Amino acid sequence: MPTVLCIGGTRFIGRATVSEFLEHGYDVTLCNRGRHPNPFADNPHVEHVTCDRREDDQLQAVAEQVDPDIVVDLVAYHPRDVRVATDVFADVDAYVFVSSGAAYAAEDVPKREGATALESCTDAEAVDDTAATYGKRKAEGDRAVFEAAADGVRAMSVRPTIVYGPHDYTERLDYWLARIDAHDRIVVPGDGGSLHHLVFVEDVASALRIVAENGTAGEAYNVAGRHAPPLGELIELAAEALGADVTPTHAGARELTPDLEPDGFPLYRSRPHLLATEKLASLGWQSTPHAAALETTVEEHRRSDRDGSDRGPHRDVERDVLSRLD
Incomplete structure (x- = not known):
């Protein structure tokens, strides 16, 4: 079976993403610090490795141990996270970064990939942890994806708008x-x-799988209802x-x-706040x-x-x- 490594994977979007890949015949490995309950602990097709993704040597060890076909990066909140991951997993079939509709700077209606300007991000903002810089950090993560793709990595970005559905801890x-x-x-x-x-969480999960399977390296894909x-x-x-x-x-x-x-x-x-979704739909994605x-x-x-x-x-x-x- 093909294998997918989910960096994160136990909460909300991650939980739906693991279920999506399992339903489509993948074996899944969760890579996280183990701080949240694992809803897939009894599933024989789901493995778990403990790793602090901010520790580069730990992430490299996971890459060597798991050797995944696909990596879905659910918890890359700083540009450096993306740069390290696209280097560590440079040889995978697909690396998919979970970005955000908040990465857009311009108030276009709708916001379109490649046309609507992204947020800028200074060096200080890139290492900040406050909500005020969230969109800026995601935009810089997108640019890290584009740079990795230019260097030959099959790296792509998915930009969800506000997500809702079961297990939504944002409330x-x-x-x-x-x-x-x-x-x-x-x-x-x-x-x-x-x-x-808005977008249903299961539709975000299906978008991540479809982009991993059919997306184009260096591209970003909006996902919204x-x-x-x-x-x-x-x-x-x-x-x-x-x-x-x-x-x-x-x-x-x-x-x-x-x-x-x-x-x-x-x-x-x-x-x-409206995201265009024609690009993702062209890959065969549909929303609920x-x-x-x-x-x-x-x-x-x-x-x-x-x-x-x-x-x-x-x-x-x-x-x-x-x-x-x-």
Whole structure:
């Protein structure tokens, strides 16, 4: 069987990625520090090697021990991570870096690979660990992929937008699911037209496999749902998946003042964030309709203890806004 090495692989996108490769006949090796539970511990087609990928000698030892056909790099958060990995795994059939839609600098609608400008990244930003430089570091990681491909490595980049689905530890969508499930009236910032493109986690996983198998070295591929529902429509779809009867109450900046601001709500964006996906679709990739993806997401959400309460306004503050609007 062909082998894939997942650097990371036990949480959210990584978990879905391992399942995707297993379903398509691969043996998988997880490479991580072992700090999170391994959901594949009992699967005979999944091995685990303990490695701190920031220690170059450890990563080199993994390359020699596993000798993978494909490497999917799920936890490269600094440009140096990508440069080291593309050197260590220079001879694999495919190296796929998980980048981000946050790598784009320009507010094009939609953002297109090779056309929309990427974020710049200084030497200081390249080693920073704060959220403020996340997109910059991912953009520099993309450039490291392009440089490696120019040197003969079959290296590629996949740029997901906001990802949702089972085991989402970011809890951005959990905030809305918990509110819709528990209350018959909720505050929605703006007029519901805020557009932050989303993608189902299983669709990201299939994109990583398809790019590894069919992508072109030195290319980046956006991944996002083929339909981009604005926030108001997303809430309607979520309510349907939950079987809930909820009344969204729209509130602009004036109605939210002084307690809240629109961007204090998860998945709100003042300008549309939309990624073009034709390039990935040309490789045979398809996305899951959001209604079907939300059914799966809701099922796991209800089994979890996630409510996203720290991701957005507390209910008592939201209740104050609702009372002012009555």
